Amino acid sequence: MLRIIKTALVQMQSGADRLMNLEHAAKLISNAKQLGAKLIALPECFNSPYGTNFFSEYAESIPNGPTSEMLSKAARENSVYLVGGTFPEVENNKYYNTCTVWNPEGKLVAKFRKMHLFDIDIPGKITFKESDILSPGSELVTFDLEGVKVGLGICYDLRFEELAKLYRLQGCKILIFPAAFNMTTGPIHFEILQKARALDNQVFVCTISPARNDTGYIAWGHSQITSPWGKVLAQAKEKEEIILADIDLAECDDVRAQIPIFHQRRNDVYDTVKKK
Template sequence: MKQIRAALIQMKVGTELVKNLENASKHIAKAKESGAGLVSLPECFNSPYGTNFFKQYAEGIPKGSTCDMLSKAAKENSIYLIGGTFPEIENGKYYNTCTVWNPEGNLIAKYRKMHLFDIDIPGKVTFKESDILSPGNEFTTFNIDDIKVGLGICYDLRFEELAKIYRLEGCKLLVYPAAFTTTTGPLHFELLQKARAVDNQLFVCGISPSRNEKGFRAYGYSQVTNPWGKVLVQAKEDEDIVYADIDFSECDEVRANIPIFNQRRTDIYDVKKI
């Protein structure tokens, strides 16, 4: 496979689970009607984002109303569906989890947020996901035909080591459902996606919820970035679907023109010597 149309769904998220699932399903069908073969939802698409909501909205995987909707939507629309994230519960522990579904409606990948969002910017934002959530400890990739895709979630975008591991595993696309705040988003959301794309010579998708006026205010500005670091498409802060026709041959072109991975000085960059 050389090309695919990707759709990033920047949707509104409210306090009613059923309405959130219905809204997601409606947008997925609309994305398919516009020719998308790969569709992604945002972080925390079935619930408000916040430590006081995670337990209330948590479900098991693959059983539960959220997984039922995702499986059905993937199958009915015959698409690869990245189910944003939602709170998962397993053995009494809670995770922020991304699921991936193939065109037959089968679960083909699951990624648990590895780097939890624990920050304190005095006078602006304080948040500790670790008060409720446990971190994941496994890298997750999946294939669309011969194209390998790597998964991260929001704060994971700041850790270039994760992206580098995925690149070394052969990924040509990284997908980050991400609800950046209105404090850090304007400064870093676009910048970090460009950095991950250029560093690893691949495409990067960042998918945010739309901005709410009450509760947690996500930054928005979902975007697709190509291997040259060019932003191909970008939303604003409101509910929207943005599309990009991704040509994976661009990865091969950039990697041939600027062969940084063929010139890695392993004799110098040997962590055992540091």
């Protein structure tokens, strides 16, 4: 099993031209590899604008579409584990917001569909309803990174502590969330939620945002890597940037031994409450 994983989060700027987005992502993946990264992750909706009016236009089948082809090639040519952010997927006339993972041979090893759809209404601030077009996923998905179990979520999934806890119970030490938080919720909630999921479950949490743009849905940025101790190991600002950190998996074991909350859980009480 690996002990230290050099991890790069690619906070990239995307536009309306899918081909240009894919070419730009491929270049940034190569740049991250040159910085020594073994695990590289892209943001939510990296190949297209983010919005309910774009999902059907940019949707592709997996693994046969141009985005899957680029991700497979980039993972193989750079010999890295590549978390391909997310992009709209279509299958059986249903649309999903989907994260794919590719191993150093360029093989698809995981596919996670956003489970909790982003349906919110904050008067005077932001209203968004992914369920107008998207269908939710219904499966937890992990992948093996040379003996290390990694769990996947997408953006709004970060708010649901049950998802992260189930991943911890499955043995995950790293959780990865491509995530385009917005200018209303991002400044207040984004960092706090990451620290909460990391502390609750004593795992590393990686979130990858698009770089901030000036039109349409405006992402907060601030991609981040958080340790099981709740320490921010690396954080981007709002513009395009690659951030790096060495994820030392021994820290998971140390924190879990020092503060053994999963051995101290009172399931005898929790289960009783559930039954009432």
